[in-house]
Amino acid sequence: MNTAYDAVALYSGGLDSILAVKVVEEQGLRVKCLHCVSPFFGKPSLAPHWRDIYGLDIAVLDVSEAFVRMLTARPAYGFGKVLNPCVDCKILMLRQARVQMNRYGASFIISGEVLGQRPMSQRRDSLNAIRRDAAVRDVLLRPLSAQLLDPTPMELSGLVDRRRLHDIAGRGRKKQMALAEYFRLAEIPTPAGGCRLAERENARRYWPVLRHAPHPTAAEFRLADTGRQYWAGEHWLSVGRNSRDNDALLRCAFPEDAVFDLPDFPGPLAVGRQFVDWEPAVLRDAAAFTASFAPKAVRAGREVTVRVTRGSPRGELLCECAVLPDRDTPLGWGISSWSEVREKIRTEAGDAAQSDEG
Numbered sequence: 535m536n537t538a539y540d541a542v543a544l545y546s547g548g549l550d551s552i553l554a555v556k557v558v559e560e561q562g563l564r565v566k567c568l569h570c571v572s573p574f575f576g577k578p579s580l581a582p583h584w585r586d587i588y589g590l591d592i593a594v595l596d597v598s599e600a601f602v603r604m605l606t607a608r609p610a611y612g613f614g615k616v617l618n619p620c621v622d623c624k625i626l627m628l629r630q631a632r633v634q635m636n637r638y639g640a641s642f643i644i645s646g647e648v649l650g651q652r653p654m655s656q657r658r659d660s661l662n663a664i665r666r667d668a669a670v671r672d673v674l675l676r677p678l679s680a681q682l683l684d685p686t687p688m689e690l691s692g693l694v695d696r697r698r699l700h701d702i703a704g705r706g707r708k709k710q711m712a713l714a715e716y717f718r719l720a721e722i723p724t725p726a727g728g729c730r731l732a733e734r735e736n737a738r739r740y741w742p743v744l745r746h747a748p749h750p751t752a753a754e755f756r757l758a759d760t761g762r763q764y765w766a767g768e769h770w771l772s773v774g775r776n777s778r779d780n781d782a783l784l785r786c787a788f789p790e791d792a793v794f795d796l797p798d799f800p801g802p803l804a805v806g807r808q809f810v811d812w813e814p815a816v817l818r819d820a821a822a823f824t825a826s827f828a829p830k831a832v833r834a835g836r837e838v839t840v841r842v843t844r845g846s847p848r849g850e851l852l853c854e855c856a857v858l859p860d861r862d863t864p865l866g867w868g869i870s871s872w873s874e875v876r877e878k879i880r881t882e883a884g885d886a887a888q889s890d891e892g
């Protein structure tokens with residue numbers, strides 16, 4: 535493996551991460567940027583563009599499965615305002631970066647974190663906890679706030695010149711904008727955003743997966759991101775809103791899933807994730823519900839045929855049912871509102887605290 539790198543950097547594509555790398559590169563050090571991706575964040579398709587406009591050396595690092603394992607086990611530091619486990623996320627990424635540091639023969643890790651910029655993950659105590667829990671105490675450099683933090687071994691040894699690092703703190707962007715101008719950045723990324731876990735609508739989609747999927751994987755969250763989402767107890771149904779969704783749902787379907795299709799009418803395709811095989815009555819209920827999203831089937835005013843197959847419309851036929859399209863079936867398909875999800879997260883966190891105390 536290449537040993538020409540001095541450092542690896544957590545590179546989100548945000549302004550802080552670009553500047554943190556530029557500040558270190560300016561000292562003549564060579565940096566490999568790691569762009570972490572998962573179903574929840576990351577824009578790997580932009581990596582070539584970033585290489586072109588910023589002249590950065592970027593590798594895409596898929597952290598999906600480790601991230602989903604952390605979510606499933608629940609983040610030790612809890613969730614932020616929505617379903618964003620920011621402190622645990624930083625710890626996880628830094629752990630992954632440490633592995634990559636060794637792989638690239640680098641001797642330290644760069645992070646664009648700024649002291650006091652975010653309420654949950656960038657307070658001084660959080661920054662210290664992140665550094666400790668990720669086991670990167672001796673190798674983590676935060677160039678943008680370094681002069682406000684204790685000197686690191688890289689500064690003490692002279693590998694990095696502390697005087698050329700920065701003292702940026704807080705939520706303002708003035709100093710970052712000045713640095714962006716200094717480095718003549720061709721594009722200034724807009725602030726933050728881009729993490730699906732921080733958006734309520736997505737949290738509504740993801741939470742039931744975390745609650746009900748026996749062993750969630752990244753693939754489950756990709757399915758949760760697609761089409762309309764409905765749950766009836768532990769039964770999960772994803773319904774396409776248009777032909778693009780239908781195609782995407784088929785790409786997400788597992789071979790054992792139940793695929794619902796109306797052969798005689800244009801309209802949705804639906805995927806039922808079978809953690810265990812669904813009872814015939816459940817398949818029939820979901821078939822009637824799926825048919826209710828096909829306007830022409832509803833207007834027909836009679837029973838319509840829904841084919842249920844395994845894995846794809848060409849898969850094993852599980853049943854072919856004649857059903858009346860019905861949005862209000864006995865199983866009561868639905869999805870929790872954000873306030874209901876928030877309440878469940880709080881209850882779960884409370885239960886965990888009580889059992890910790892016990």
Ligand code: SF4
Nearest residue numbers: 575618619620623729
């Ligand atoms: S907003 Fe999302 S990507 Fe950013 S630190 Fe939090 S969990 Fe991680």
